[in-house]
Amino acid sequence: MAIQEVGSGDTRQKPIKLGGALVTLVEPHRGHEVTYNRWYERDHFYAGCMIGAWTISGARYVATRDHKAVRFPSDSPVVPDPTSGSYVALYWVLAGKFGEWMRWGTDQVNWLHANHRMFEHRDHVHTTMYRFRGEGHADPDGVPVELALDRGYPGLVMMIAEPAEGADAASVIAWATERTPMPADQVAAFIPVPLLADAPKDVPLTPESERVCLLWFCVADPLETWDDFIALGDTLASEGAGRVLFASPFVKTIPGTDTYTDKL
Numbered sequence: 001m002a003i004q005e006v007g008s009g010d011t012r013q014k015p016i017k018l019g020g021a022l023v024t025l026v027e028p029h030r031g032h033e034v035t036y037n038r039w040y041e042r043d044h045f046y047a048g049c050m051i052g053a054w055t056i057s058g059a060r061y062v063a064t065r066d067h068k069a070v071r072f073p074s075d076s077p078v079v080p081d082p083t084s085g086s087y088v089a090l091y092w093v094l095a096g097k098f099g100e101w102m103r104w105g106t107d108q109v110n111w112l113h114a115n116h117r118m119f120e121h122r123d124h125v126h127t128t129m130y131r132f133r134g135e136g137h138a139d140p141d142g143v144p145v146e147l148a149l150d151r152g153y154p155g156l157v158m159m160i161a162e163p164a165e166g167a168d169a170a171s172v173i174a175w176a177t178e179r180t181p182m183p184a185d186q187v188a189a190f191i192p193v194p195l196l197a198d199a200p201k202d203v204p205l206t207p208e209s210e211r212v213c214l215l216w217f218c219v220a221d222p223l224e225t226w227d228d229f230i231a232l233g234d235t236l237a238s239e240g241a242g243r244v245l246f247a248s249p250f251v252k253t254i255p256g257t258d259t260y261t262d263k264l
């Protein structure tokens with residue numbers, strides 16, 4: 001029996017299912033890297049998301065100067081400045097509770113603002129809620145997507161793509177999740193959902209679109225195999241499926257340390 005099919009009792013359905021994610025790409029202001037990192041991991045990571053009901057898990061990744069230097073395309077409409085967006089935080093949300101979680105998260109962060117628990121010396125580069133739409137694995141008996149953040153993958157590739165004219169998000173998702181060979185251990189595919197109207201004003205509102213967020217989880221630093229991801233982007237375009245709007249490698253942060261804060 002494949003791990004992907006293990007359930008409980010008389011069912012083979014997953015007892016815990018991923019419903020969506022919060023993906024937040026942020027850049028600390030110059031000179032505030034250490035204080036930002038400590039504030040985020042010691043306060044906001046928990047107070048802003050993890051303590052809320054229906055949160056499955058969370059993880060943080062970082063892009064150093066070397067990682068940001070290979071981002072593509074150079075004229076990304078998602079991240080116009082390729083040197084910005086050093087930290088990405090990911091939060092998994094339980095299926096069936098996505099709307100409730102969005103409402104709680106908005107109220108909670110507004111409360112944190114009102115109680116002076118936020119950090120002003122940083123900019124949101126891309127902060128969006130996403131609905132989960134599919135997963136692909138190098139090993140069919142591999143790590144379920146619900147456990148991806150707890151697995152602690154050393155590397156992550158964040159890729160945002162849009163379908164070609166006449167295609168749709170579903171075709172891009174199928175293109176990514178059904179690939180063989182897979183350039184990473186697994187990929188999770190999402191479509192964007194606009195933040196609520198009363199979300200904090202320092203977070204730019206992202207309109208609903210046909211864009212797809214692909215999170216590729218890697219067993220090593222993606223820089224080691226970056227050519228594979230460049231080729232992946234070229235293939236998406238050459239096959240007429242769509243185009244990559246943003247792609248960046250990241251490595252896992254080391255909680256409780258200032259590691260990488262001097263390499264942004």
